[in-house]
Amino acid sequence: MNINFNPKVFSSLLILALFFSLTGFAQSDPTAERRVTGTYAIKNATVITSPGKSISRATVLIKNGLIEGIGSNLIIPVEAQVIDADSLFIYPGFIDGASTAGVGRPADPERPSNFDPSNPPDEIAGITPWRNVLDNFDSKNNQITDWRKVGFTIAQIIPEGGMLPGKSAIVVYGGKESTNIIAQNTAMSARFRAQGGGRGMYPGTQLGIMAKFRDLYKNAELSARHNRLFASNSGLNRPEINKTLEAFYPVLDKNIPIIFEVSNDLEIRRALSLQKENGFRLVLGGATDLHNVVNDIKAANAQVLLSFRLPNDKTANAKTEEMSEEMKNRTQRVKEAYEHILKEAAVLEQAGIPFGFTSIGGKSNDMFKNIRTMIANGLSEDAALAALTVNNAQILGIQKFAGTLEKGKLANMVIATAPIFSEDAQIKHVVADGYIFDYEIKTKKNGNGTNGANGAVNIEGTWEYTSDTPAGSSGGVMSIKKEGDTYKGSIDYDNPAGNGKAKSDMNNIVLSGNNLSFTFNVNAGGMSLEVNVSGEIIGDEFTGSMSLADFGSFPLNANKKPNQLNQ
Missing domain, CATH: 2.40.128.120 (Quinohemoprotein amine dehydrogenase alpha subunit, domain 2)
Incomplete structure (x- = not known):
């Protein structure tokens, strides 16, 4: 019998063997084996139907995975299973504007023998906008479990890769027997990062990426025009099929946006520049360091997915008494930059820019702590909740069935022991796609x-x-x-x-x-x-x-x- 050794699989098993785990997140039904397929009544809760709107001592009726009704005077059907929710708070299920949870990175293709680094094939250069993120998505990945524990029920997943890694999809964090797919090809993903860090080939720099993007976009416009003319006129040469250019067609028609991952104000300016030149719908993904470009973002009508990741405050809180003058000045600049980042969400709210949150680069264990820090620095709780719910529903175009708690919408909700952004709040239940996930509440000592x-x-x-x-x-x-x-x-x-x-x-x-x-x-x-x-x-x-x-x-x-x- 031949045994093939796979170093990648061996490494994965080895990593798992190193992990240690404990019972701190004990759960009564963490796998949600039971689905809300009949009629359920969650009774006597404080229901926050949308940011700033709540109903006290209300009942939420769920039937076959959909919200049947919400109110304080609902008649509960005799066949309903009643869940007592006294003192609990029910919120719309959280929506992740852009996520890589469960998304793997495709294997890099081998370079051909006649490889030309100045003009590499698209796939080798990280230009694969035709790829579907679902081809590299594992719905059973533990990362999804982690994000669901903190309230996420829907996510737009984006592909891993180079400059143009592919198209995103929207999934629900529901039961294991479902495909959990809501929509495919919902956005084109882009980033100012070359394949493999550049690896000595074009486009290997951010300026090279901008030049290549312009070239692809203009060629896609010409290709689309040629296809339309060929379909309606005789006497024209047959257009060549180019899957890279065809992947741009929904962007050209403004049916889907481009999510540009940006990590600083320079990358934001470059994405805005490309959008201004070409007119596509733009979503700034993982945005940070944006206090100097807020007006530019607003003028471009660009949508924003703000990272809830915050930098380490170690340097920002450093004592400067015994430092040299140079070090004091340097530390002061770090402190100012740190304070700007803490206030960025509040600045967007004050500017009237409805933003959503994204988990890109963040950790689930830090989410509530970091959002509370943003609230302490001027962000309102209503705006924070909107960034997790209704704003992301609007950005993703799923507001008809998600983002708020209303009759007829999906029964996606977060049920907490206290107001969600309070220090004492713990999540007791998450309902996603009609599946109930139960989490044991830790007793404070x-x-x-x-x-x-x-x-x-x-x-x-x-x-x-x-x-x-x-x-x-x-x-x-x-x-x-x-x-x-x-x-x-x-x-x-x-x-x-x-x-x-x-x-x-x-x-x-x-x-x-x-x-x-x-x-x-x-x-x-x-x-x-x-x-x-x-x-x-x-x-x-x-x-x-x-x-x-x-x-x-x-x-x-x-x-x-x-x-x-x-x-």
Whole structure:
């Protein structure tokens, strides 16, 4: 029997074997095996039907996955199963404006023997606008589970790749037996990033990408015109079929927009420049660093998907007393830039630009914390909710059946224990495509195990963690100590080579209130893989999750050992 060794599959299994998980996200029905196929009544809840509009002690009637009615005086049918929702808050299901959750990257094609780096084939240059993101989408990926836990029920998924990686699709985070596809080819994805970082071929720079985009767009216009003339006139040469140019036709007709991923104000200006020249519908995806271009965005009538990712505040909060004058000035510029980013959502709201949120580059565990930070910096709660619901429904063109809670719309909703942006809010249920996902509520503890005399959380000491992944159970120790204004630490884990434990430094340790996050690297098969950990400390317990790109996240539990460092 021949056995073919696949390094990529081996690496994936190895990574899974390194993950540790815990019971912090215990769920009564996390897989949503039961679907709302009959009639259900969710009774006596505070129902927020849309931003700024709510009904107290209301009942939501659901029948066959659709909202049958909402109100405080509804007559509940005798056949309805009643769910008591006293003290709970019901919101429209969240919509992710652009996401790569569950999306894999296609394999790079081999270069031909006569490869010309100045004029590479489209596919090798990362120009594949004909691709469908669904060809590389795994609806069972753990990343989808993570985003659904924080309330997302629908997402526009975008392809991975180079300059023009393909077309997006809209999916619902529903049951495992459904295709969960709402719409295909909903937008063309574009970015100012060359295939493979450029790799010494055209277009290898942002200016080269702009030039290539202009060339493709104009050629697509000529191709479309030629096709129309050929179809209605005789005596014309037959047009050549070019799948790259044909992929632009829906953009030319303004049936779909182009989502340009942008990471700074320069890329925003370049995307706006291309839109002004060519007239396509533009969505700025993952936008940040936009305080200087708000007026330009508004003038272009461009739509915005704002990243809820926020930068690390370590430098922004640095003390400057003992710094040199040069370092003080540099740190001050960093602080100003940091404060601008915190206020960007509020600036968009004040400018009257209805924006949506995107998970691009963000972490599910950080979402509510970061949105609360934006609210503390001027964003209204109504605008924050709109960015998760009705605005993204408008941007995606699905407002007829999603974005608000109304009779006849999909029964997609988030059910929380408190107003959704409050510190105490926990998500108890998520309804997606008629499937109910239940999550166990964590009881807040008042223990003083990790609190100092001033009530501050003390993370110094030795923590024992446990994990349980599809690859098996594991455990280890992490040790943390404070040095000045920063923390140092180490974590051990099962050695991938199979001989005992290996140890890694804990990097980027950040303690914000009760929330702890850090990263560490695992060496496996000659590769260094970064693992992200974040969670909450209550008493002597840490409850959170760890994640690695492409594999989603797994719960992580740790308990602090009593020793001399814990005093």
